[in-house]
Amino acid sequence: MMELYEWPPVRSQRARWALEELGVEYSSHLVDMTQGQQNTEAYRAIHPLGVVPALKTDGYTMFESVAIVLQLIDEHPEKNLAPAVGTSERAAYYQWSVFACAEMDPPVMMFFDNTMRPLEHMHPPGTQHDAGLAERGRNDFATRADILSKALKNRDHLLESGFSGADILIGHSCFMATHIGLPVSDHPTLEAYYGRLQQRPAYQRAYGG
Ligand SMILES: N[C@@H](CCC(=O)N[C@@H](CS)C(=O)NCC(=O)O)C(=O)O
Incomplete structure:
Protein backbone atom coordinates (compact mmCIF):
# COMPACT_ATOMS: atom_id res chain seq x y z
CA MET A 1 0.00 0.00 0.00
CA MET A 2 1.14 3.56 -0.66
CA GLU A 3 2.38 5.45 2.40
CA LEU A 4 2.07 9.24 2.47
CA SER A 12 1.53 17.25 1.42
CA GLN A 13 -2.17 18.02 0.79
CA ARG A 14 -1.40 18.07 -2.93
CA ALA A 15 -0.44 14.40 -2.79
CA ARG A 16 -3.41 13.56 -0.56
CA TRP A 17 -5.83 15.29 -2.93
CA ALA A 18 -4.39 13.39 -5.92
CA LEU A 19 -4.67 10.08 -4.05
CA GLU A 20 -8.30 10.89 -3.23
CA GLU A 21 -9.14 11.89 -6.82
CA LEU A 22 -7.58 8.67 -8.09
CA GLY A 23 -9.25 6.47 -5.47
CA VAL A 24 -5.90 4.96 -4.48
CA GLU A 25 -5.67 3.19 -1.15
CA TYR A 26 -2.99 4.72 1.06
CA SER A 27 -1.91 5.02 4.63
CA SER A 28 -0.87 8.26 6.30
CA HIS A 29 2.23 8.90 8.41
CA LEU A 30 1.99 12.18 10.26
CA VAL A 31 5.40 13.82 10.50
CA ASP A 32 4.88 16.00 13.56
CA MET A 33 6.78 19.19 12.76
CA THR A 34 6.09 20.60 16.23
CA GLN A 35 8.02 17.67 17.71
CA GLY A 36 10.84 17.88 15.17
CA GLN A 37 10.00 14.49 13.65
CA GLN A 38 11.07 15.81 10.24
CA ASN A 39 14.63 15.94 11.55
CA THR A 40 14.93 12.37 12.77
CA GLU A 41 17.44 10.10 11.07
CA ALA A 42 14.61 7.75 10.11
CA TYR A 43 12.67 10.48 8.29
CA ARG A 44 15.78 12.02 6.71
CA ALA A 45 16.39 8.61 5.11
CA ILE A 46 13.04 9.07 3.36
CA HIS A 47 13.34 12.81 2.63
CA PRO A 48 16.88 14.18 2.89
CA ALA A 67 6.41 15.30 -8.88
CA ILE A 68 4.36 13.01 -6.64
CA VAL A 69 1.06 14.27 -8.08
CA LEU A 70 2.27 13.92 -11.68
CA GLN A 71 3.61 10.40 -11.03
CA LEU A 72 0.39 9.23 -9.35
CA ILE A 73 -1.69 10.58 -12.22
CA ASP A 74 0.56 8.83 -14.78
CA GLU A 75 0.00 5.57 -12.91
CA HIS A 76 -3.76 5.91 -13.47
CA PRO A 77 -4.31 6.94 -17.10
CA GLU A 78 -7.87 5.60 -16.91
CA LYS A 79 -8.77 8.53 -14.63
CA ASN A 80 -7.98 11.06 -17.38
CA LEU A 81 -6.31 13.62 -15.15
CA ALA A 82 -3.53 14.33 -17.68
CA PRO A 83 -3.76 15.00 -21.42
CA ALA A 84 -1.89 12.83 -23.94
CA VAL A 85 1.89 13.31 -24.16
CA GLY A 86 2.98 15.59 -27.01
CA THR A 87 -0.31 17.49 -27.37
CA SER A 88 -0.92 21.22 -26.88
CA GLU A 89 -3.07 20.36 -23.85
CA ARG A 90 -0.09 18.52 -22.38
CA ALA A 91 2.00 21.67 -22.90
CA ALA A 92 -0.50 23.66 -20.85
CA TYR A 93 -0.59 20.87 -18.24
CA TYR A 94 3.19 21.01 -17.80
CA GLN A 95 3.17 24.80 -17.77
CA TRP A 96 0.63 25.21 -14.99
CA SER A 97 1.94 22.26 -12.98
CA VAL A 98 5.43 23.74 -12.87
CA PHE A 99 3.97 27.23 -12.31
CA ALA A 100 2.55 25.90 -9.02
CA CYS A 101 5.92 25.05 -7.47
CA ALA A 102 8.14 27.52 -9.37
CA GLU A 103 5.95 30.64 -9.25
CA MET A 104 3.17 30.20 -6.67
CA ASP A 105 4.96 28.49 -3.79
CA PRO A 106 7.82 31.03 -3.40
CA PRO A 107 5.67 34.15 -2.81
CA VAL A 108 3.20 32.20 -0.66
CA MET A 109 6.05 30.88 1.49
CA MET A 110 7.78 34.28 1.56
CA PHE A 111 4.59 35.82 2.93
CA PHE A 112 4.07 32.99 5.42
CA ASP A 113 7.69 33.00 6.61
CA ASN A 114 7.52 36.75 7.31
CA THR A 115 4.09 36.90 8.93
CA MET A 116 2.80 33.66 10.46
CA ARG A 117 5.75 31.32 10.85
CA PRO A 118 6.42 30.98 14.60
CA LEU A 119 9.75 32.67 15.40
CA GLU A 120 11.04 29.46 17.00
CA HIS A 121 10.60 27.70 13.63
CA MET A 122 12.45 30.31 11.56
CA HIS A 123 15.38 29.21 9.38
CA PRO A 124 18.11 29.89 10.30
CA PRO A 125 17.28 30.15 14.03
CA GLY A 126 17.10 33.74 15.22
CA THR A 127 15.73 35.13 11.93
CA GLN A 128 12.98 37.70 12.49
CA HIS A 129 9.91 38.45 10.37
CA ASP A 130 10.69 41.04 7.70
CA ALA A 131 7.75 43.29 6.73
CA GLY A 132 9.42 44.19 3.41
CA LEU A 133 9.70 40.55 2.40
CA ALA A 134 6.10 39.93 3.47
CA GLU A 135 5.01 42.78 1.19
CA ARG A 136 7.08 41.38 -1.66
CA GLY A 137 5.41 37.99 -1.18
CA ARG A 138 2.00 39.67 -1.27
CA ASN A 139 2.81 41.61 -4.47
CA ASP A 140 4.38 38.63 -6.25
CA PHE A 141 1.37 36.51 -5.33
CA ALA A 142 -0.99 39.17 -6.74
CA THR A 143 0.90 39.29 -10.05
CA ARG A 144 0.65 35.52 -10.42
CA ALA A 145 -3.00 35.46 -9.35
CA ASP A 146 -3.71 37.95 -12.16
CA ILE A 147 -1.97 35.67 -14.67
CA LEU A 148 -4.07 32.72 -13.52
CA SER A 149 -7.23 34.83 -13.64
CA LYS A 150 -6.58 35.73 -17.29
CA ALA A 151 -6.01 32.07 -18.15
CA LEU A 152 -9.27 31.12 -16.42
CA LYS A 153 -11.37 33.92 -17.90
CA ASN A 154 -13.52 31.80 -20.20
CA ARG A 155 -13.15 28.36 -18.71
CA ASP A 156 -13.83 26.37 -15.57
CA HIS A 157 -10.39 24.76 -15.30
CA LEU A 158 -6.85 25.51 -16.39
CA LEU A 159 -7.09 23.15 -19.36
CA GLU A 160 -9.74 23.45 -22.01
CA SER A 161 -10.28 19.70 -21.72
CA GLY A 162 -11.40 20.00 -18.09
CA PHE A 163 -10.17 19.13 -14.61
CA SER A 164 -6.58 17.84 -14.46
CA GLY A 165 -3.62 17.42 -12.15
CA ALA A 166 -2.68 21.04 -12.85
CA ASP A 167 -5.85 22.10 -10.99
CA ILE A 168 -4.83 20.01 -7.99
CA LEU A 169 -1.45 21.73 -7.91
CA ILE A 170 -2.68 25.30 -8.43
CA GLY A 171 -5.77 24.62 -6.31
CA HIS A 172 -3.50 23.85 -3.39
CA SER A 173 -1.73 27.17 -3.93
CA CYS A 174 -5.16 28.86 -3.68
CA PHE A 175 -5.86 26.93 -0.47
CA MET A 176 -2.51 27.86 1.05
CA ALA A 177 -2.84 31.53 0.08
CA THR A 178 -6.32 31.72 1.62
CA HIS A 179 -5.14 29.83 4.71
CA ILE A 180 -2.36 32.33 5.44
CA GLY A 181 -4.30 35.50 4.62
CA LEU A 182 -3.27 36.26 1.04
CA PRO A 183 -6.48 37.50 -0.53
CA VAL A 184 -7.64 35.25 -3.37
CA SER A 185 -10.86 37.29 -3.04
CA ASP A 186 -9.04 40.25 -4.67
CA HIS A 187 -9.09 38.10 -7.84
CA PRO A 188 -12.76 37.16 -8.47
CA THR A 189 -12.09 34.81 -11.41
CA LEU A 190 -9.50 32.90 -9.40
CA GLU A 191 -11.76 32.90 -6.36
CA ALA A 192 -14.64 31.42 -8.40
CA TYR A 193 -12.28 28.77 -9.82
CA TYR A 194 -11.08 27.85 -6.33
CA GLY A 195 -14.73 27.69 -5.23
CA ARG A 196 -15.41 25.13 -7.99
CA LEU A 197 -12.44 23.03 -6.90
CA GLN A 198 -13.62 23.10 -3.29
CA GLN A 199 -16.89 21.49 -4.39
CA ARG A 200 -15.09 18.31 -5.44
CA PRO A 201 -15.66 15.42 -3.02
CA ALA A 202 -11.99 14.42 -3.28
CA TYR A 203 -10.94 17.96 -2.31
CA GLN A 204 -13.26 17.81 0.67
CA ARG A 205 -11.90 14.44 1.77
CA ALA A 206 -8.31 15.66 1.39
CA TYR A 207 -8.80 18.98 3.17
CA GLY A 208 -11.28 17.76 5.69
CA GLY A 209 -14.31 19.75 4.88
N1 LIG B 1 9.41 21.68 -2.85
C1 LIG B 1 8.91 20.88 -1.77
C2 LIG B 1 8.74 21.76 -0.55
C3 LIG B 1 8.29 20.94 0.64
C4 LIG B 1 8.25 21.79 1.91
O1 LIG B 1 9.04 22.74 2.10
N2 LIG B 1 7.33 21.45 2.78
C5 LIG B 1 7.16 22.22 3.99
C6 LIG B 1 5.71 22.33 4.32
S1 LIG B 1 4.82 23.19 3.05
C7 LIG B 1 7.84 21.55 5.17
O2 LIG B 1 7.75 20.35 5.30
N3 LIG B 1 8.53 22.33 6.01
C8 LIG B 1 9.20 21.81 7.17
C9 LIG B 1 9.88 22.88 7.97
O3 LIG B 1 9.70 24.05 7.62
O4 LIG B 1 10.56 22.52 8.93
C10 LIG B 1 7.59 20.22 -2.19
O5 LIG B 1 6.81 20.87 -2.92
O6 LIG B 1 7.34 19.07 -1.80
Missing part, protein backbone atom coordinates in the same frame (compact mmCIF):
# COMPACT_ATOMS: atom_id res chain seq x y z
CA TYR A 5 4.27 11.26 4.83
CA GLU A 6 2.37 14.43 5.62
CA TRP A 7 1.63 17.19 8.11
CA PRO A 8 -1.63 18.85 7.09
CA PRO A 9 -2.37 21.45 5.87
CA VAL A 10 0.91 21.98 4.01
CA ARG A 11 2.11 20.91 0.56
CA LEU A 49 15.63 17.77 3.35
CA GLY A 50 13.33 16.83 6.22
CA VAL A 51 10.18 18.34 4.68
CA VAL A 52 6.85 16.88 3.56
CA PRO A 53 5.47 15.31 1.48
CA ALA A 54 7.19 12.05 0.72
CA LEU A 55 5.61 8.94 -0.75
CA LYS A 56 6.70 5.36 -0.19
CA THR A 57 5.37 2.61 -2.46
CA ASP A 58 6.27 -1.01 -3.09
CA GLY A 59 8.39 0.09 -6.03
CA TYR A 60 9.91 3.44 -5.07
CA THR A 61 10.19 6.23 -2.52
CA MET A 62 9.97 9.81 -3.77
CA PHE A 63 9.54 13.41 -2.63
CA GLU A 64 8.48 16.80 -4.12
CA SER A 65 4.76 17.49 -4.06
CA VAL A 66 4.41 18.32 -7.75
Whole structure:
Protein backbone atom coordinates (compact mmCIF):
# COMPACT_ATOMS: atom_id res chain seq x y z
CA MET A 1 0.00 0.00 0.00
CA MET A 2 1.14 3.56 -0.66
CA GLU A 3 2.38 5.45 2.40
CA LEU A 4 2.07 9.24 2.47
CA TYR A 5 4.27 11.26 4.83
CA GLU A 6 2.37 14.43 5.62
CA TRP A 7 1.63 17.19 8.11
CA PRO A 8 -1.63 18.85 7.09
CA PRO A 9 -2.37 21.45 5.87
CA VAL A 10 0.91 21.98 4.01
CA ARG A 11 2.11 20.91 0.56
CA SER A 12 1.53 17.25 1.42
CA GLN A 13 -2.17 18.02 0.79
CA ARG A 14 -1.40 18.07 -2.93
CA ALA A 15 -0.44 14.40 -2.79
CA ARG A 16 -3.41 13.56 -0.56
CA TRP A 17 -5.83 15.29 -2.93
CA ALA A 18 -4.39 13.39 -5.92
CA LEU A 19 -4.67 10.08 -4.05
CA GLU A 20 -8.30 10.89 -3.23
CA GLU A 21 -9.14 11.89 -6.82
CA LEU A 22 -7.58 8.67 -8.09
CA GLY A 23 -9.25 6.47 -5.47
CA VAL A 24 -5.90 4.96 -4.48
CA GLU A 25 -5.67 3.19 -1.15
CA TYR A 26 -2.99 4.72 1.06
CA SER A 27 -1.91 5.02 4.63
CA SER A 28 -0.87 8.26 6.30
CA HIS A 29 2.23 8.90 8.41
CA LEU A 30 1.99 12.18 10.26
CA VAL A 31 5.40 13.82 10.50
CA ASP A 32 4.88 16.00 13.56
CA MET A 33 6.78 19.19 12.76
CA THR A 34 6.09 20.60 16.23
CA GLN A 35 8.02 17.67 17.71
CA GLY A 36 10.84 17.88 15.17
CA GLN A 37 10.00 14.49 13.65
CA GLN A 38 11.07 15.81 10.24
CA ASN A 39 14.63 15.94 11.55
CA THR A 40 14.93 12.37 12.77
CA GLU A 41 17.44 10.10 11.07
CA ALA A 42 14.61 7.75 10.11
CA TYR A 43 12.67 10.48 8.29
CA ARG A 44 15.78 12.02 6.71
CA ALA A 45 16.39 8.61 5.11
CA ILE A 46 13.04 9.07 3.36
CA HIS A 47 13.34 12.81 2.63
CA PRO A 48 16.88 14.18 2.89
CA LEU A 49 15.63 17.77 3.35
CA GLY A 50 13.33 16.83 6.22
CA VAL A 51 10.18 18.34 4.68
CA VAL A 52 6.85 16.88 3.56
CA PRO A 53 5.47 15.31 1.48
CA ALA A 54 7.19 12.05 0.72
CA LEU A 55 5.61 8.94 -0.75
CA LYS A 56 6.70 5.36 -0.19
CA THR A 57 5.37 2.61 -2.46
CA ASP A 58 6.27 -1.01 -3.09
CA GLY A 59 8.39 0.09 -6.03
CA TYR A 60 9.91 3.44 -5.07
CA THR A 61 10.19 6.23 -2.52
CA MET A 62 9.97 9.81 -3.77
CA PHE A 63 9.54 13.41 -2.63
CA GLU A 64 8.48 16.80 -4.12
CA SER A 65 4.76 17.49 -4.06
CA VAL A 66 4.41 18.32 -7.75
CA ALA A 67 6.41 15.30 -8.88
CA ILE A 68 4.36 13.01 -6.64
CA VAL A 69 1.06 14.27 -8.08
CA LEU A 70 2.27 13.92 -11.68
CA GLN A 71 3.61 10.40 -11.03
CA LEU A 72 0.39 9.23 -9.35
CA ILE A 73 -1.69 10.58 -12.22
CA ASP A 74 0.56 8.83 -14.78
CA GLU A 75 0.00 5.57 -12.91
CA HIS A 76 -3.76 5.91 -13.47
CA PRO A 77 -4.31 6.94 -17.10
CA GLU A 78 -7.87 5.60 -16.91
CA LYS A 79 -8.77 8.53 -14.63
CA ASN A 80 -7.98 11.06 -17.38
CA LEU A 81 -6.31 13.62 -15.15
CA ALA A 82 -3.53 14.33 -17.68
CA PRO A 83 -3.76 15.00 -21.42
CA ALA A 84 -1.89 12.83 -23.94
CA VAL A 85 1.89 13.31 -24.16
CA GLY A 86 2.98 15.59 -27.01
CA THR A 87 -0.31 17.49 -27.37
CA SER A 88 -0.92 21.22 -26.88
CA GLU A 89 -3.07 20.36 -23.85
CA ARG A 90 -0.09 18.52 -22.38
CA ALA A 91 2.00 21.67 -22.90
CA ALA A 92 -0.50 23.66 -20.85
CA TYR A 93 -0.59 20.87 -18.24
CA TYR A 94 3.19 21.01 -17.80
CA GLN A 95 3.17 24.80 -17.77
CA TRP A 96 0.63 25.21 -14.99
CA SER A 97 1.94 22.26 -12.98
CA VAL A 98 5.43 23.74 -12.87
CA PHE A 99 3.97 27.23 -12.31
CA ALA A 100 2.55 25.90 -9.02
CA CYS A 101 5.92 25.05 -7.47
CA ALA A 102 8.14 27.52 -9.37
CA GLU A 103 5.95 30.64 -9.25
CA MET A 104 3.17 30.20 -6.67
CA ASP A 105 4.96 28.49 -3.79
CA PRO A 106 7.82 31.03 -3.40
CA PRO A 107 5.67 34.15 -2.81
CA VAL A 108 3.20 32.20 -0.66
CA MET A 109 6.05 30.88 1.49
CA MET A 110 7.78 34.28 1.56
CA PHE A 111 4.59 35.82 2.93
CA PHE A 112 4.07 32.99 5.42
CA ASP A 113 7.69 33.00 6.61
CA ASN A 114 7.52 36.75 7.31
CA THR A 115 4.09 36.90 8.93
CA MET A 116 2.80 33.66 10.46
CA ARG A 117 5.75 31.32 10.85
CA PRO A 118 6.42 30.98 14.60
CA LEU A 119 9.75 32.67 15.40
CA GLU A 120 11.04 29.46 17.00
CA HIS A 121 10.60 27.70 13.63
CA MET A 122 12.45 30.31 11.56
CA HIS A 123 15.38 29.21 9.38
CA PRO A 124 18.11 29.89 10.30
CA PRO A 125 17.28 30.15 14.03
CA GLY A 126 17.10 33.74 15.22
CA THR A 127 15.73 35.13 11.93
CA GLN A 128 12.98 37.70 12.49
CA HIS A 129 9.91 38.45 10.37
CA ASP A 130 10.69 41.04 7.70
CA ALA A 131 7.75 43.29 6.73
CA GLY A 132 9.42 44.19 3.41
CA LEU A 133 9.70 40.55 2.40
CA ALA A 134 6.10 39.93 3.47
CA GLU A 135 5.01 42.78 1.19
CA ARG A 136 7.08 41.38 -1.66
CA GLY A 137 5.41 37.99 -1.18
CA ARG A 138 2.00 39.67 -1.27
CA ASN A 139 2.81 41.61 -4.47
CA ASP A 140 4.38 38.63 -6.25
CA PHE A 141 1.37 36.51 -5.33
CA ALA A 142 -0.99 39.17 -6.74
CA THR A 143 0.90 39.29 -10.05
CA ARG A 144 0.65 35.52 -10.42
CA ALA A 145 -3.00 35.46 -9.35
CA ASP A 146 -3.71 37.95 -12.16
CA ILE A 147 -1.97 35.67 -14.67
CA LEU A 148 -4.07 32.72 -13.52
CA SER A 149 -7.23 34.83 -13.64
CA LYS A 150 -6.58 35.73 -17.29
CA ALA A 151 -6.01 32.07 -18.15
CA LEU A 152 -9.27 31.12 -16.42
CA LYS A 153 -11.37 33.92 -17.90
CA ASN A 154 -13.52 31.80 -20.20
CA ARG A 155 -13.15 28.36 -18.71
CA ASP A 156 -13.83 26.37 -15.57
CA HIS A 157 -10.39 24.76 -15.30
CA LEU A 158 -6.85 25.51 -16.39
CA LEU A 159 -7.09 23.15 -19.36
CA GLU A 160 -9.74 23.45 -22.01
CA SER A 161 -10.28 19.70 -21.72
CA GLY A 162 -11.40 20.00 -18.09
CA PHE A 163 -10.17 19.13 -14.61
CA SER A 164 -6.58 17.84 -14.46
CA GLY A 165 -3.62 17.42 -12.15
CA ALA A 166 -2.68 21.04 -12.85
CA ASP A 167 -5.85 22.10 -10.99
CA ILE A 168 -4.83 20.01 -7.99
CA LEU A 169 -1.45 21.73 -7.91
CA ILE A 170 -2.68 25.30 -8.43
CA GLY A 171 -5.77 24.62 -6.31
CA HIS A 172 -3.50 23.85 -3.39
CA SER A 173 -1.73 27.17 -3.93
CA CYS A 174 -5.16 28.86 -3.68
CA PHE A 175 -5.86 26.93 -0.47
CA MET A 176 -2.51 27.86 1.05
CA ALA A 177 -2.84 31.53 0.08
CA THR A 178 -6.32 31.72 1.62
CA HIS A 179 -5.14 29.83 4.71
CA ILE A 180 -2.36 32.33 5.44
CA GLY A 181 -4.30 35.50 4.62
CA LEU A 182 -3.27 36.26 1.04
CA PRO A 183 -6.48 37.50 -0.53
CA VAL A 184 -7.64 35.25 -3.37
CA SER A 185 -10.86 37.29 -3.04
CA ASP A 186 -9.04 40.25 -4.67
CA HIS A 187 -9.09 38.10 -7.84
CA PRO A 188 -12.76 37.16 -8.47
CA THR A 189 -12.09 34.81 -11.41
CA LEU A 190 -9.50 32.90 -9.40
CA GLU A 191 -11.76 32.90 -6.36
CA ALA A 192 -14.64 31.42 -8.40
CA TYR A 193 -12.28 28.77 -9.82
CA TYR A 194 -11.08 27.85 -6.33
CA GLY A 195 -14.73 27.69 -5.23
CA ARG A 196 -15.41 25.13 -7.99
CA LEU A 197 -12.44 23.03 -6.90
CA GLN A 198 -13.62 23.10 -3.29
CA GLN A 199 -16.89 21.49 -4.39
CA ARG A 200 -15.09 18.31 -5.44
CA PRO A 201 -15.66 15.42 -3.02
CA ALA A 202 -11.99 14.42 -3.28
CA TYR A 203 -10.94 17.96 -2.31
CA GLN A 204 -13.26 17.81 0.67
CA ARG A 205 -11.90 14.44 1.77
CA ALA A 206 -8.31 15.66 1.39
CA TYR A 207 -8.80 18.98 3.17
CA GLY A 208 -11.28 17.76 5.69
CA GLY A 209 -14.31 19.75 4.88
N1 LIG B 1 9.41 21.68 -2.85
C1 LIG B 1 8.91 20.88 -1.77
C2 LIG B 1 8.74 21.76 -0.55
C3 LIG B 1 8.29 20.94 0.64
C4 LIG B 1 8.25 21.79 1.91
O1 LIG B 1 9.04 22.74 2.10
N2 LIG B 1 7.33 21.45 2.78
C5 LIG B 1 7.16 22.22 3.99
C6 LIG B 1 5.71 22.33 4.32
S1 LIG B 1 4.82 23.19 3.05
C7 LIG B 1 7.84 21.55 5.17
O2 LIG B 1 7.75 20.35 5.30
N3 LIG B 1 8.53 22.33 6.01
C8 LIG B 1 9.20 21.81 7.17
C9 LIG B 1 9.88 22.88 7.97
O3 LIG B 1 9.70 24.05 7.62
O4 LIG B 1 10.56 22.52 8.93
C10 LIG B 1 7.59 20.22 -2.19
O5 LIG B 1 6.81 20.87 -2.92
O6 LIG B 1 7.34 19.07 -1.80
